[in-house]
Amino acid sequence: MDHNKHVRLAGNELTPEILADATIYGPGDEKIGTVAHLHGTGPAAQIVIDVGGFLGIGAKPVGVPVGDLDFMRDEDGVVHAVTSWTKEHLKAMPEHRDR
Template identity: 40%
Template sequence: MKNIKFLTVAAASLLASAAIAQQAAPTTTPANPATQPPAATAPATPAPAASFIGMQTADQMLASDLIGMSVRGAGNESIGEINDVVLARDGRVIGAVIGVGGFLGIGEKDVAVPFQMVELVRGSDAGDHVVVRKTKDELKAAPTFQEYEAPKSNSAAKAPAQPVPTR
């Protein structure tokens, strides 16, 4: 369930950042138009509305496809799989969280790598996968990725809730 919520947020963030990046720069008007000479050119046309992404292209990947994708090392060794994606508030993809080690998720640890280190490979004999230019041993030796935990409010320090009396 957590993955579905994250994927929805990630997809919306990626789409929003693409739309914002495609917007034209706003035009400025003089502070006091009465002091400016009349324009000799045709009136400016309004800036176009933000465009939409109509279709995914072959060189693009969806976050929903990225989560769970196998990760291979430089020597085509199996390293793990993508467990999550780290996004900035402005929608930029910061990194990929890779589950390494363990067996069937038991004993596995999460390691985050900058997304610039990730190469998306589409349609090879091994199917769509990700290549990271690190070895399995290097990733196992990397620090464990820690998710952010919001600070707890002090409202919990108040008196405990009283049970509701029964009849």
């Protein structure tokens, strides 16, 4: 997938409604997780990513700053993000727990 042709999301588009279930791609376009939910909105938001598991079962939630992900829309309008992290990097992060 050529992400260079995709439209980056503006800060005001970083909302729960737009980012819900967005796929996160790592190096080599490997699917490394999906957006579970987020805390806050805009550039200060924290994204909770489900890593691993199958169909949401057994996935580990990890929290990362929204600025560490590059969110965009593809040619069909589907929102996704890219990062330089690998699935192993995310799995090594502490588990996110909602308070």
